[in-house]
Amino acid sequence: MSREQAACISVRGVTRKFGDKEVLHGITLTVRSGEIFGLLGPSGSGKTTLVKMLAGIDKATGGEIDVLGIRMPKLQMLSRIGYMAQSDALYAELTARENLAFFGSLYGLRGGRLKTRMREAMELVDLTAHLNRPVSAYSGGMKRRLSLAIALLHEPEVLILDEPTVGIDPVLRKSIWDELESLSRRGTTVIVTTHVMDEAGKCHRLGMLRGGRLIAEGTPEELKAASGAASIEEAFLHYGGVRA
């Protein structure tokens, strides 16, 4: 493979309006196959709006989004994308196993294949012991991990995670990042939104969002070097037009 990897996601001049209010102003960026791409920005900067369009739930008002070479939104693409929303979208009265089985079967998993994937996904997020407990008895961090397991269940080619590590302790956060790294090595493209600056350093490449505009794109090192900053945080302030 060449140094410049193939584009997995291509976003060109995307705008999104809610009524008269434009919240994304002409975003253009490229996510390469198999990389971990971080969308960094404060809350309200448009991260969630952008990833919802990447995940095919929302439609851009203007501009184009291609995922794996196919124009979004497209229903068939949704089975190739894994999505973990910012809020834990789980059925609290059901057990973890029932939640997994439900979402798994929506993606067409069944029988032995579903069982294997459920076990693997739950091992990954370290919840195997709690498989049969109702989700209402889960802590916040456990719900977050179960949401992640559900997003991974059908082995998507593209994994979109909206603030995946909120409410997760540092030990588990590290193990989740290790897993994202290993998924990426196996060829899965991972898009992560975060507002935690030190987490951004673990991404292969970053897009910095502020006020609905992409203010910078590149590897953490490139961004730091180009702005002469010692940390991602300083770099963000630099690109945001604030001098440290």
Added chain:
Amino acid sequence: MRVRALIVRIIRQFIHDKRTLALLIIVPLVVLSLIYLVFDGDTYQPKIGAVQVPDPITQHLVEHHAEVTVYGSAEDAEQALAGREIDAIVRMDAGAPRVKLEGSDPSKNRAAMAVIQAAMQDLAVLQSRAVAVTLPAFEYLHGGPDMSAFDSLSPVLIGLFAFFFVFLIAGVSFLRERISGTLERLLATPLRRWEIVAGYTAGFGLFTSLQAVLIAGYAVGALGSLMVGSFGYVLLIMLLLSLTALSLGTFLSAFADTEFQMIQFIPLVIVPQVFFSGLFDLENISPWLRWLSHVTPLKYGADALRDVMIRGEGWSAIAREVFILLGLALVFMAANVLALRKHRKI
């Protein structure tokens, strides 16, 4: 099959949430029993106070099942009337009987008047010594002399309960799906919008069918509600009625942002339907309000249930109502699929 996955999930949710299941199935039976106890009592026996009334009149009043109390003075009787111990006073005024009614309860007024009139009529017949007084013979096209208020109300009530509880539970469940973010999560899967509506309809449909069978079976079997026609038709109408409630509830939940706002639809959507459902006689309603009765699903269901249960009518009498209910359910379901466009365009 993705619709099947939704159905299985809804069944599992009901199994874990037994309280909601109880609301859907046990509560209608309890309320129906209470109404039965209230309405199936014997006809009211009016309490009548007599002041210096000749004995024959008193006897005839008693014969017509009035509770007669004889008062020595008009004042005593007036006091009893004011204290609501009696419903009416009968006294003689210059040879003619005068009646004073307590007056605040129309049904008691009617009962007292009917008894007094019947007693006076008997007396008149005797006094005139007419040789051949032909009393009319009564026949009934439907129902019969023993039909109680409950018999007449129960077709409307079982329809109303099937409608109300399904509307509420389906509406709130679908709303929670939206509030909790699981709807958005569902829309991030390859599930089609119509599959969501179909899955909900089928999953809830299972429980509403169970409810329909239980409510109708209980009203007819246990409470002895009048049932002339075919029980199969009753079930068909009940099912269509709850299907309409299910689709209307889920559709309207798109216009509510909280459970509280969903509850606000009850006075807006359910209560007017109760008025038009046939619980009250609407012969004299203003014409400009009457058109409303044509857009209330509950009225069609209740009319058809009455036709079957009380009048013993068959398919030809209920076909129109059945198709209208089916049509309304389909319209609401289609509206549901469209309303989901708000959340995902494809």
